[in-house]
Amino acid sequence: MESRVVNKGQISELLDKLAKDYNLIAPIKEETMTLFRRVSGAQDVLLDYNNSDISPKGCFLPQNEKTFSYMYTGDTLEINKPVGTQKTVLFGARPCDIKAILTFDPVFDGVKFGDEYYSSKRESTVIIGLSCAKVLSTCFCYAMGGGPCDTTGSDLLLTEIGDKYYVEVITEKGQALVDAYSQIIAKQDTAQLAKDKDELAKKLSGEFVRKVDLTGVKELMDNNFELPYWAGDDQKKCIGCGTCTYVCPTCHCFDIFDYTTGDFTGDRLRCWDSCMFPEYTLEAGGHNPRPSRKERIRNRFMHKIKYHLDRYNMVGCVGCGRCVNKCPVNIDITKIINDLKEVAQNA
Amino acid sequence: MMNLAQQLREQAKKLLEEKKVDLVIGFGQGTELARNTPVFIDSPEGVSALTWGPFCANNLAKYLVDYKNDPGSTAVVVKGCDARSVNRLLDDNQILREKVVVIGLPCPGQLEWQKVSAEIKPGSTLKEVVDNGDSYTVKTDSGDYTFNKKDYLLHRCLVCENPNPVISDITIGKEIPVKNYEERFAEVQDLEKLAADEKNEYWNKQFARCLRCYACRNVCSVCTCKVCAFDQMQPMWVSKRTNLSENTAFHITRAFHVAGRCVDCGECDRVCPMDIPLRKLNVKIHKDLGELFNSPTPGTEPGLISPLGGFSPGDPEEFM
């Protein structure tokens, strides 16, 4: 597919146009936080940032989603589903977060089951990715099959090079968008820019400081569910909050409940839930198959490194490093992986 | 500070060797240069994992509750603020005094690890930290970095009331004089001055960001209810929905549930992944408690009756 160029000086113009024609979601700065929010124009968009504090997964799986509202009309129960999805542009997501969205596809838009709330958003959203300019000490996307300039999953990928943005068109959706804004996303000779991008990717790949080695880890977990490792320090220090799951771009667990506002009237809501909460697996009869933090910690990390691979042939972690950054007690998936590798070697 | 860490390891080793305790809960080096992680040492050889310095912001006292029913005793490493938690846990009957050994370290202030990390070359290894009084010098293999306390300490340290642990069985380190960089209630007073709709706007903005991850509640050393109101589904006081109304309900309710017992350790503020300034909420309550009941910060001494848990004839009665 082709590649194009946007001059840095024109990026505001592009964003303003996109904000007018689409529901534009881009990174913004709110006090100390970097978040993905709907923006009304280029003035709100933050272009110079590392990564957002929470991932843009909310574009496809919002934290609170009304699946329908219900009303008792006297003799029938009327159900009203929300209609229509706005055409949306998700701008400025990093390659790791975009790769994470791909891990949602087999879950919510899979072979056997489809989730219309997810699919409609997925279809009507164009993803314009932004290559990383910097590698943080918490980043480790390389270990999970990704990279700071990876195009996987983007419709368009922008890379900042000098005073231009190098635009790679990856999908038909992306092509349609660049065609619609050809004035700004201009056709130009991009051979040098392509070379520059490769240089940048090489340079960034040398900047990772976290050494993560998955060798032997999956095999170890495939054969040892009752590993003594899980009874160690991690489950002792874990405080059981939902921080890691909520900031994680691949976590997608949810709870469904009805919020009644009157006589048989109310909304059915689907909201994020966390497997780290004790009540997550609490059954109606009172039994809890994951009664302590040991089982819950084991479940979380096995899901990321094994279960997602088993089910969908995709690794469940993209190496964004947010959990490492935000965990109040410094539970670190990279340390766990490296520890497990040692356990596997010593076995 | 390395010298203190060494003393700490020796004391911990002794406790474990002499079987005075079965477990030592302390600070260990984290996976980032400027972080610590809680460590649980159950053998004398394991004490080498213990560390001490200005990257030890965590409050470890609450972990004692996990070991309350174990047969043996547990030692915990505490700073000044954490020690107030120990007193409060004792008064709440969450831990038993005879099963706890408190290793207290006077604390010259804890650094905000994210701010410090941003200045240090990624991948550096920590060699030493030197306390210069008004600043810290962090020595690494990529160079020395100096951080002045006023700009890099956690805000709660700028208004610290007890740098020296208020309860301690084994104290390591010299007593540290109180040094405040700001008046304790300055932040709260600034907010109080705003008009009602300005306050509304401010707090709405903060609460709207809340993810309801409950990190603040879970890390709080006085939030020890076995079944928390916010986890109940029947009745569902709050749902999993994170709209402004429910988020506000959660924060106000929790602040009030801990009122009179909150020791102002500041952990809730530190752990929030969305940078919600929770201390501004809890410290407001501390201010009011001081004004209405003339009570000191809870946990300052063992055996203090919580102002909202006791009654004295002189209590203000604005509701009569």
Next chain:
Amino acid sequence: MFKRLLEYVGFEPGRFKARWLSGSEGAKFTTTVKEMTEKIKSLGPNKKMRDDII
């Protein structure tokens, strides 16, 4: 205490009031309710923590 907390997060002063009333203080009950009703009417509809705003 709670009143101060509510006002701190943005409820208008006077929106919340706590009053100790026993069953035999009928007159006090009446005046309290009347005062509160007047006050709330003058403040207008409450804008905080509304369920209809998602």
